[in-house]
Every structure is written in structure tokens, then in C-alpha cells.
Amino acid sequence: MFKTSVEIMTEWDIVEARQIGRQEAKMLGFNTVDQARITTAISELARNIYLYAEVGTIEIERIETEGEKRIIITAVDKGPGIQDVRKVMQDGYSTSGGLGAGIPGVNRLMDSMVIQSNVGEGTTIKTEKWLR
């Protein structure tokens, strides 16, 4: 297992998180299209932090065990939190409330997603993609 984390404070940090994500995805053996998907997912999550939580981190984990290869992206922030997680997962919600932007899209780019959030404390979004 290999884990990197990038603190997101400026837009350049988004670029850095993307870069690390792409490297790790490539190392695991994801093809170009999947690399682009993983990077876009990272970008969306980092952008949400940058726009709505102001400060947070993106963690990128590369898991390589026998017969299983996957990448885990975790976005952690101490932002305002999400009141109704179920709503954020719905398409079309992004227009009405801050943090929802692109979450269902990220969910579709990746294979799994878990959101934990407490209002006033922050949000953790963990998403994974397996190499097939």
C-alpha cells in the first residue's frame, strides 16, 4: 500500500492532486481512459474542497495485493458539512446547494463511494476504483 496526501488550499493544489492521482493510476495499470476518469474524479473532489470548504486534503492510496489492484481517493475537509447526504447523491442537486457539485458524476466515474458528513464539522468522501 502506498499513500500520498495533498492539502488543497489553492487551485495549484488541485493540479498537484491530479498529477499524483494519474501517476498512481498509471502505476497500477489503468488504461488512458480510466486514468482520465480517476483524475477527473480527483479534480471534482478537490474543486469542491477549494470552492466550498476552503481547506481540506485529498488522499490517494494505491492498493496492490495479490489478485487485487485498486485506487482509493479520500477527500477530507472541515467545511460546513452536508445536511442531507442522500440529496447530494442525486443528479440535478448541484444547482441548489453548495457541496453537491459533481458528486453523482464522481460516483459514476468510480466504482464505489461512501460519504460521511456532520454539519458544522466537515465531510469525508471515500471513493474507489478497481482494476479489472
Added chain:
Amino acid sequence: MKQLETQYKKMLMDYITYQSEKNLYIAQNFTRQLIQKNVAPEDVVGIHKNVMKEILPQTSNEEQHAYDFLIEVMVQYGMTHRAHQSLLQKQAEYDMEMKIAADIQKTLLKTIVPQLANVDIGMVSIPIRKMNGDYVHFLAEDKKYVCVAVTDVIGKGVPAALCMSMVKYGLETLEYTYKEPPYVLEIINRVIEKSVDDSMFVSMFYGYFDIQKSTFSYASAGHEPALHYSAKNNQFSTLEAKGLLLGVLPDTKYAFNEVTIEENDIIIIMTDGVTEFRFHDDFNARDLITTIIEKNKFLSAQQLCTLLYEQIEQMQDFKLSDDFTVVIIKK
């Protein structure tokens, strides 16, 4: 994906060789297949990139980078495309639910027009959307009386329909008070005020036609005034009645009004969907209605209602802006 790539490769090679319209037509059909299989746009670019590398091995590194760039761009499109698709699916589900709800409403709020020996009654009620915001309720006993409530919920669609069920329930539980129009409105007003959202208002015209005494008493809660055609005088009068919309204040009082009905008289009760003319601001809808009725007064009540609907719909270029309901009672 590998199989699609093989197909794509063959098609692309054919096109590069012949550049015929047939090749492009085949490509179009193939695209249809891709969309059916939910293949994302970025995957298509990925396939193209791989195929290019196979069929033109001399492709430069720069070109391969350019494809990678395009893939990045297409991922974003793909995301939007998939969101769109999931919304379409959701919409189909909503449409289905809506259809079921509309069917339930139709059964629930079905109006049966009473067939009486001495009084001719007709009705037309056409919703502009799936669900009707107008509702007509009759209560009658042959040779004795007929009551009619014509209601219009301010607001449309599902909320209006739900509110209407409440009105119907209220009207059905009136029992022996149906003879007093102001009292009926006061009861329904309390039901609505208590149980329906603040933003929901209902207008209602309630009439009680005493067949033996030949009087028509009525009250109105902010509803479009009804019309009375007197055959003897060959003229129309407006059955106006003051009263607040239902559901605004809990203790609203309504005024009692009464007219005498003579042989061949006609009463026309309608909702504002009948009198509202979108494209003709200065147009007097009531003049049109009275002209149509006067000219065709020998038709049956039902024929008159249908005629009114047809003529007004035509006047409005078949684009009515509101639910259309008219009830006609002829003695």
C-alpha cells in the same frame, strides 16, 4: 470493449480505403449501438486512439498525446451525458407515477351528472395538464332538488389534485346541510383552512336548485360569477355573490342569494378557465358566452357545454391556459 474495438477497426479501415457514404452510414448505425450499450464518449476516443495505433503504426507520439488530451476533454462530456441519462430515466419513472396518480384522481374525483325528469344538466371539464384542478360535485333527488358545487384550486398539478380530494371529502360529509349554500361554504372553508397548506386556495360556487319551488339559491367563495338566462325577458344576468376564497381565514361568512327560475331558463356556472383569454386582453369573454348560449338556447344542456368548449378552444387557437369547466342547468 475489445469486440467493439475490432468492429470499429474494420469500419475505420474500410472508410480510409473507400471513403464512401455507405461506410459512414454503417458508422452511424454502429454509434447507435454504442449509445445503446452505454459506451461513454471518452471510451470511443480511447477505441479510436488504440485503433489508430494499430492501423497506422507510424503515428507520431505527438498524435497519441493529442488523443490523450481529447480523452480528458471527453471525460467531462461523458459525465454530463451520464447525468443526463440518469435524469431521463428518473423522468420516465416520474411520468409513470404521474400517470397512475392521474388515473387514481380520475376515479376518485369522477363526477356523475344527474339525469332528472324536469331539469336538464350538462357538464364539460377538461384539464390542461394530466391532473384536473377543477372539480364538480352534484347531489340530487329527482323532482325535488339538485345541488352543484363548482370548484377551482388556485394552483395546478399534483398539489391541486390532492387538495381537491379534501374538497370532495368535505362535500360528501355535508349530509343534511346541503340546502344552505353559505353554510356549505363555511364548512368547506374550515376543512380546507385546517388541513391544507397556506399557499393553497380554492374558489367555489355552490348552488341549490329547489325544483319544487323553482328557486336557485347560491353562494360563492371568490369564484367566477355564474350567469342566469331568463327566457321570458330574453336576457342574461350575472349571479354575483361576495365571499372570500376558501382556505384563507377560518371564520369567513358567505352571503345568501336567490333567484327564481322559470320555464326554459338557463344557469351557466364556470371556472375562470372559461373566461380567461390570453391573447385578447380587451376581449369580453362573457359577451361571447352569452351570444353562443342565446343563439343555441334550444340545444340540450350537454350540447351547449360542448359547443361552448369547442368555440372557446377555437378562439384561443386550441391553447387553453387553464382547466376548463362549465356546468349548465336548464329548466
